[in-house]
Amino acid sequence: MDNPFAPPGHDHASCVLSALDAAEAVCARRGERLTPLRRRVLELVWRGHRPVGAYDLLAMLQHERGRVAPPTVYRALDFLCEQGLVHRLDSLQAFIGCGQAADHQDGREDGRHRAHFLICRDCGIAVEVRDGQLDGAISHLAGRAGFAISDETIELSGRCADCQNEWIMGA
């Protein structure tokens, strides 16, 4: 029983810093360019641990730079997703910073990697999780079916431990 959800009062500034540092390192190693725009979008995605919509990011950028069009945001997000620094949550049509960017093992040629999520419907927080047993079950299932996996969308929605407790406590 170890709750992987970041507690409300944690030092989030350090989450952001380590994400940006990891991004710099990853891009440097691969010869990719983490431009000011891309870096800023990554920073905005890391505003919190809640998935962010592309148009929310667009609004934030417009607030700080005036006219910005959707392609600007989507291109930055595409880059960040390719590098595995951001993930898209298909069930929410929203984006979240990668929680494993530091331990990037470079599963593929590009920077993408398996990413599985728990998403709390009450507090809205999503966390990237990694589980060997789950990975094994998926590989085994695909193997038996003769299926060659190239992408996994695994998103579990429900209520995190904290939100369940709040109900019990009557908060």
Place this chain on the structure above:
Amino acid sequence: MDNPFAPPGHDHASCVLSALDAAEAVCARRGERLTPLRRRVLELVWRGHRPVGAYDLLAMLQHERGRVAPPTVYRALDFLCEQGLVHRLDSLQAFIGCGQAADHQDGREDGRHRAHFLICRDCGIAVEVRDGQLDGAISHLAGRAGFAISDETIELSGRCADCQNEWIMGA
């Protein structure tokens, strides 16, 4: 190694018939109304084993009834999804007939149930799969995190066995 993908030349008419029969039975048992529109939309979803977009369905309906607006389709799809007769594939933003409607165990109050998919990017076919080991891994993962799952989005994209063989054969 048992390939769960329906082969190209199978008797699809019987897939459709059994899906419609199962739907009638499920709705009758629950006191829900499988109206002509809903039944027709279900039939159209079952056109094949490839996920269908809502606007594709809309076009088909318009072709046979003249003016039809998006809400007509989405309402029918909402109903069918609630009854577990159709599933939405979040990674594709498309819908597919439930492959387990016959063995409906009614996991919940409404007709929804766990649904996991293999989706072939070459032939476009998607199949609903069920795997005890996968279910167990998910439950175990959630349990350890103190997370209460209410919905699962599990969609594995890649290449089905047949499409892999076609490449080898040079077809």
Place this chain on the structure above:
DNA sequence: ATTCATTTTGTTATGTTATATCATTTTGTG
């Protein structure tokens, strides 16, 4: 430094998916 190809960003327009709202019709019930 100047050229030049490549990459990134800006800009405009449009495409795709989904929902809100209210009117009308159909259905089941007393």
Place this chain on the structure above:
DNA sequence: CACAAAATGATATAACATAACAAAATGAAT
């Protein structure tokens, strides 16, 4: 029939995403 509830029709709009082309920034080679 009268009535309430459920389903459908109709209009408008919201939310998410991409195509296509122009301009600017970058990096490498002369």
